[in-house]
Amino acid sequence: MKLSALAFGLLFAALASGHAWAADRYRIDPDHTFAHFAVVHTGVSSVRGRMGVIKGSATLDADKQTAEVAVDLDPRSIDTGVKKLDAVLSDEMFFNVARYKTARFVGKAVKFRQGMPSEFEGELTIHGVTRAVNLSADHFVCKQVKIMVLDRFVCGGDLQTTLRRSDFGLDKYSSMVSDEVRLVISVEAIREDK
Numbered sequence: 001m002k003l004s005a006l007a008f009g010l011l012f013a014a015l016a017s018g019h020a021w022a023a024d025r026y027r028i029d030p031d032h033t034f035a036h037f038a039v040v041h042t043g044v045s046s047v048r049g050r051m052g053v054i055k056g057s058a059t060l061d062a063d064k065q066t067a068e069v070a071v072d073l074d075p076r077s078i079d080t081g082v083k084k085l086d087a088v089l090s091d092e093m094f095f096n097v098a099r100y101k102t103a104r105f106v107g108k109a110v111k112f113r114q115g116m117p118s119e120f121e122g123e124l125t126i127h128g129v130t131r132a133v134n135l136s137a138d139h140f141v142c143k144q145v146k147i148m149v150l151d152r153f154v155c156g157g158d159l160q161t162t163l164r165r166s167d168f169g170l171d172k173y174s175s176m177v178s179d180e181v182r183l184v185i186s187v188e189a190i191r192e193d194k
């Protein structure tokens with residue numbers, strides 16, 4: 001399962017701000033950014049899971065409609081809700097987290113809609129393999145967020161794509177688990193103070 005496509009996936013991808021005069025800088029919030037994945041198990045139903053983010057950064061220039069993002073995902077954080085499955089995914093047959101401690105997405109926005117990024121192109125590295133990926137934004141917003149004592153400007157949304165796990169060398173049990181992986185990266189990025 002190639003959740004890391006994530007990633008990331010994607011990741012990432014979090015970065016727009018409709019108020020920028022020059023490129024604003026953002027840091028990916030690891031407490032609110034995850035790559036969610038789904039594969040079909042035995043041709044019957046979907047198995048879902050998620051992977052967390054170690055760190056990430058982004059820039060956005062709303063006037064010039066440019067945005068870039070870099071996200072490091074943590075394969076060791078794989079969580080399907082089934083501990084035995086998490087152990088299998090972490091082992092050498094799949095993500096081999098002892099050897100490949102991170103997955104990485106680096107990309108840039110290639111389309112904007114109503115001043116917000118709507119599509120990202122970049123490269124995803126998982127399991128030591130790098131492939132080109134394209135992520136589209138289900139929705140993407142930037143706004144001032146106040147939660148208790150926190151008050152900050154945040155951008156984010158849900159970015160999605162469909163990948164083949166075999167493209168990343170994650171091709172075990174192809175008769176039981178679909179090669180196709182549906183990936184959604186839910187991301188929040190916090191604007192850095194100028």
